[in-house]
Amino acid sequence: xxxxxxxxxxxxxxxxxxxxxxxxxxxxxxxxxxxxxxxxxxxxxxxxxxxxxxxxxxxxxxxxxxxxxxxxxxxxxxxxxxxxxxxxxxxxxxxxxxxxxxxxxxxxxxxxxxxxxxxxxxxxxxxxxxxxxxxxxxxxxxxxxxxxxxxxxxxxxxxxxxxxxxxxxxxxxxxxxxxxxxxxxxxxxxxxxxxxxxxxxxxxxxxxxxxxxxxxxxxxxxxxxxxxxxxxxxxxxxxxxxxxxxxxxxxxxxxxxxxxxxxxxxxxxxxxxxxxxxxxxxxxxxxxxxxxxxxxxxxxxxxxxxxxxxxxxxxxxxxxxxxxxxxxxxxxxxxxxxxxxxxxxxxxxxxxxxxxxxxxxxxxxxxxxxxxxxxxxxxxxxxxxxxxxxxxxxxxxxxxxxxxxxxxxxxxxxxxxxxxxxxxxxxxxxxxxxxxxxxxxxxxxxxxxxxxxxxxxx
Numbered sequence: 001x002x003x004x005x006x007x008x009x010x011x012x013x014x015x016x017x018x019x020x021x022x023x024x025x026x027x028x029x030x031x032x033x034x035x036x037x038x039x040x041x042x043x044x045x046x047x048x049x050x051x052x053x054x055x056x057x058x059x060x061x062x063x064x065x066x067x068x069x070x071x072x073x074x075x076x077x078x079x080x081x082x083x084x085x086x087x088x089x090x091x092x093x094x095x096x097x098x099x100x101x102x103x104x105x106x107x108x109x110x111x112x113x114x115x116x117x118x119x120x121x122x123x124x125x126x127x128x129x130x131x132x133x134x135x136x137x138x139x140x141x142x143x144x145x146x147x148x149x150x151x152x153x154x155x156x157x158x159x160x161x162x163x164x165x166x167x168x169x170x171x172x173x174x175x176x177x178x179x180x181x182x183x184x185x186x187x188x189x190x191x192x193x194x195x196x197x198x199x200x201x202x203x204x205x206x207x208x209x210x211x212x213x214x215x216x217x218x219x220x221x222x223x224x225x226x227x228x229x230x231x232x233x234x235x236x237x238x239x240x241x242x243x244x245x246x247x248x249x250x251x252x253x254x255x256x257x258x259x260x261x262x263x264x265x266x267x268x269x270x271x272x273x274x275x276x277x278x279x280x281x282x283x284x285x286x287x288x289x290x291x292x293x294x295x296x297x298x299x300x301x302x303x304x305x306x307x308x309x310x311x312x313x314x315x316x317x318x319x320x321x322x323x324x325x326x327x328x329x330x331x332x333x334x335x336x337x338x339x340x341x342x343x344x345x346x347x348x349x350x351x352x353x354x355x356x357x358x359x360x361x362x363x364x365x366x367x368x369x370x371x372x373x374x375x376x377x378x379x380x381x382x383x384x385x386x387x388x389x390x391x392x393x394x395x396x397x398x399x400x401x402x403x404x405x406x407x408x409x410x411x412x413x414x415x416x417x418x419x420x421x422x423x424x425x426x427x428x429x430x431x432x433x434x435x436x437x438x439x440x441x442x443x444x445x446x447x448x449x450x451x452x453x454x455x456x457x458x
Contacts, residue, residue: 005105006072007031014062014096015076016040016048022150023074023099028053029154037070064088072097077144077169080192100166100173103149108175112162113281114143116171116206117183119328120274121145122302122452123266124183125165127278129454132161134295135287139163140457144170147455159457161285168193172205179284180212180233183277185223186327191350207231214284216277219243236284238276244289246272251293253279258293266301268335300453304435306332306419309444315410317442319449320419321435326357332419333366340414342368342406344399347422347434349375354382357421365390366417368409372396375422398427399434403441416442 011031013023016038027036035055038048045058059066067073067089075081075096086096115125122145129141142152143164166174169192174180185200193199200223207215208230215233218224219240228235238244244253249261251272261272275296283289301307304321311317320332329345343366345357361369361383369391371380380395392409396402399418406416424434436446 006102008034009071010069011035012037012039012067012070012073013076014039014067014073015079016044017076017078019076019078019099019148019150020074022148023076023102024048024056026099026102026150026153027074028056039066064092068092068094070094074099074102077167078192080194081169082192082194082198098170098173099148099150100143100170101175103153104173104175106153107162110162111160111285112164112174112177113179113181113285114164114166114171114174114177114206114210114212115181115183115281116166116168116203117181118186118203118325119331120183120270120277121165121167122322123271123305124181124274124277124281125163126302126452126454127274127296127299128181128281129161129163129458130299131278131282131289131292131295132163132285132287133454133458134298135292137161137287138457141454142456145455146452152457155457157457166206168199168203172202172209174206174210177206177210177212179214179216179281180206180210181216181277181281182207182224182227183218183274184221186325204230207233216280216284218273218277220273236280238280239273244276244279244283246276251275253290256290258290259296263297265297265299267306268331270331270334271306302452303450304431306335307435307449309439309442309449312443313407314413315407316415317438317444318415318417318419319435319438320417321424321431321438323419323421324423324431326352326354326421329357329419329421330360332417333360333364336366336415336417337364340410340412341366341417342370342409342414343417343419344370344372344396344402344406345419345421346371346373346376346379347420347427348373348425349378350423352422354379354421358382358386361391362386362389367414368392368394368406370394370396370402370405370409372398372402373420373422374426399437400441403438 037057039062064085115121129139132139138159139161140159144167145165207227212233219237279289307319309317418438428434439446
């Protein structure tokens with residue numbers, strides 16, 4: 001699709017969150033004479049009508065026949081492309097695109113580094129942008145990380161590089177990125193994709209279907225490594241002995257030690273892998289990654305991702321609210337194996353099993369586990385089956401109750417770790433709201449911990 005392919009088409013926007021608002025704003029600027037229909041809630045419709053644009057019509061959640069009226073529907077990422085009404089309208093000729101597709105069509109010559117993964121994509125995207133800027137290259141950090149691509153369409157200044165984080169809802173819409181990075185894969189978002197197989201196919205589309213020039217892949221992830229045989233891109237490996245990898249606290253390029261990972265502000269072995277991925281991407285762009293590696297020391301970790309809030313009452317509080325799978329909880333616990341930890345787990349129940357988490361805590365027990373949220377009872381039931389547990393287990397009614405129980409479980413000090421391993425739906429608008437509430441409960445300013453450093457153009 002080119003930018004001009006929308007001209008003269010019957011257009012609609014489906015969903016009116018931040019991405020939907022960006023889509024409507026772009027369409028009205030780019031095609032001011034064309035009518036646009038927005039499918040949204042009544043409250044959102046009232047806000048749209050207040051703008052007084054006679055060419056914008058609003059309708060509630062659409063059925064297939066409503067969607068089939070349009071040539072092109074710009075769909076918000078959170079609306080599944082597998083929704084029955086979307087599939088039925090598509091069969092009648094309606095084309096569904098996201099803002100990612102529209103943006104790539106309008107930027108065929110952009111130098112793009114696209115990053116995806118189940119976990120770690122925001123950190124790696126931010127780190128790549130940080131390193132490029134450290135090299136004096138004007139760089140945009142955009143996409144799923146918090147700045148929709150369509151909000152950048154009218155930028156007067158253009159960057160040399162675009163670093164774009166893509167979710168599994170967006171990966172298949174990228175077009176020929178210069179570098180495509182895939183870090184890992186764990187089952188997630190199965191409600192949107194319908195199955196683990198579909199999720200993996202959509203996630204890995206960045207490598208297998210978008211025709212990147214170079215694919216940066218994780219040698220230690222079996223499903224990711226297997227994609228090397230399915231891509232037409234040149235492949236560069238990280239977590240590989242011949243490339244960027246970690247050996248204990250040493251960061252190496254091949255057999256050459258480059259720096260001590262203990263100097264970096266991001267804890268955990270998984271973050272060592274994130275550094276290796278970012279440096280491999282930098283190298284794929286033709287820059288001297290070894291010379292830029294020391295700039296990792298000045299990287300500011302992202303909010304809600306193993307974010308140390310501070311100490312209060314003899315306890316250290318760590319906010320890992322973005323943790324939405326049990327595997328993320330395991331990675332978080334790995335960072336604090338030498339310290340007494342009370343971990344808060346649970347949230348919206350997507351039906352994921354907690355067997356791997358149970359096996360991990362049986363072998364490496366924290367001081368305490370507090371289960372909360374919709375799936376809290378199910379998690380607690382699974383953990384009660386652990387033979388001879390070395391951890392205290394309790395259930396909490398909600399996050400405030402869980403924080404109280406965590407404090408009680410650490411009378412001699414330690415780490416209160418929010419790493420829920422589940423989404424926040426129902427109790428909170430998103431993981432950011434959950435993390436902010438945790439910060440407030442811990443006695444810290446929630447406004448001081450939420451800004452994503454480096455977002456946008458710099």
